Amino acid sequence: MRKLTVCCYGLEERHRDKLRARAEELGYTPCFHPSYHEAQADLRDSEVILGCEVQALEHAEKCRWFCSSSAGVEGHLASPFLKEDVILTNSSGAYGTTISEHILMVTLMLLRRQMEYTQIVAEHRWERALKVRSIHGSRILLLGTGDIGHETAVRLRAFHPDSIIGVSRTGRADTAFDRVYTTESLDTLLPDTDILVMSLPGGEGTRQIMDARRIALLPKQAMVINVGRGSTIDQEALLLALKEERLAGAALDVFETEPVPAEDPAWDTPNLLITPHCSGNVSLGYTVDRIVDLFLEDLERYTRGEKLAHAVDRTHGY
Numbered sequence: 385m386r387k388l389t390v391c392c393y394g395l396e397e398r399h400r401d402k403l404r405a406r407a408e409e410l411g412y413t414p415c416f417h418p419s420y421h422e423a424q425a426d427l428r429d430s431e432v433i434l435g436c437e438v439q440a441l442e443h444a445e446k447c448r449w450f451c452s453s454s455a456g457v458e459g460h461l462a463s464p465f466l467k468e469d470v471i472l473t474n475s476s477g478a479y480g481t482t483i484s485e486h487i488l489m490v491t492l493m494l495l496r497r498q499m500e501y502t503q504i505v506a507e508h509r510w511e512r513a514l515k516v517r518s519i520h521g522s523r524i525l526l527l528g529t530g531d532i533g534h535e536t537a538v539r540l541r542a543f544h545p546d547s548i549i550g551v552s553r554t555g556r557a558d559t560a561f562d563r564v565y566t567t568e569s570l571d572t573l574l575p576d577t578d579i580l581v582m583s584l585p586g587g588e589g590t591r592q593i594m595d596a597r598r599i600a601l602l603p604k605q606a607m608v609i610n611v612g613r614g615s616t617i618d619q620e621a622l623l624l625a626l627k628e629e630r631l632a633g634a635a636l637d638v639f640e641t642e643p644v645p646a647e648d649p650a651w652d653t654p655n656l657l658i659t660p661h662c663s664g665n666v667s668l669g670y671t672v673d674r675i676v677d678l679f680l681e682d683l684e685r686y687t688r689g690e691k692l693a694h695a696v697d698r699t700h701g702y
Contacts, residue, residue, distance in 0.1 A: 394666030441465035478674035480535035486663035490635035519543035528583035586613035587701035596621035
C-alpha cells in the first residue's frame, strides 16, 4: 500500500472518515496528524501529503505530491524543502465562499459606518444620523478574478452596483463581471472606482501592484479591501492616504508583517478596518469540505497517472 499522510488543521471526524475510505479504495494507507510536528515518522515514507505547512517536506524523502490545504503557495515555492520533482497543488476553489462573504461584510461595514456606530453604542450614546453609502450604484473593481473574485462578483451583483469590472493577468472573460481587463488597463480604471477589492496571490508579479502612484489614482470616495496578500499593496502609502483623507476607507485582512506589531501605525489609522487574516480561515466547515473534495478528485487523477487539476504553475505562483 502507498502511504498518504494528512496533517492539516480543521478536519473533523467526518472528513477523516471520507479521506480514509476513498484513499483505501485507491490503494493508499492514510495517516492523520494535527500538524507536521507529530507526523514526522509517517512523513518519511509518504508518497502523498495533504497539509498546510511546507516544512513537512523536510522529512518526506519519498514524497511525490504535496497538496497544500491553502490557496496561496508563495511560501511553499520559496521553501528549500520543495524539490523540483515534487508536484505541488493548492486548494484554490475552497475559499471563494468564506472570503467573498467576508468581503461583503467589511464592504457594508465601511459603507454603513459600522465601526463608528459600534463606538457610539460602546459609549452608551444614541446617535443614528451618520450619512451612509450603498453598494447600489457603486463602481466596483475586482483586482483578481479567480475563485474569490468570481464568487464575490456573483454576490455583489444582487446589490445592483453600477458596474462590476474585473482585472486579471490574462483578461479572460467571466460572465460574473461586466467586463474583464488585463493589468495593463489598471491605471485607466482606478480613477472610476468606488470600491476596489484585491484578492491577488503573492509573488514578484503582484508585489506592490497597488503602489503609491496607483493609490493616488483612486478618487477620494474610494474604499480599498485587500484579502489576498499584504505584499500586493504599499501599506505605508495606503495608511498615509487614509490619514490625509485622500481615501474614504479601507479594510485589510492581510498585512506586510503578520501578526501586525503592536507599534504598527495601522492600529490607529482612521477609517481602517482591521481583521487578523481570518477571511479565509478553515473555521467554516464548508471550506474544509471543499478542501477534502478537491484533494480526493486530484487523488483519483494522480492514481490514474493524469495531470492534476490544481497543479501550481511555479512560474506564476498559482
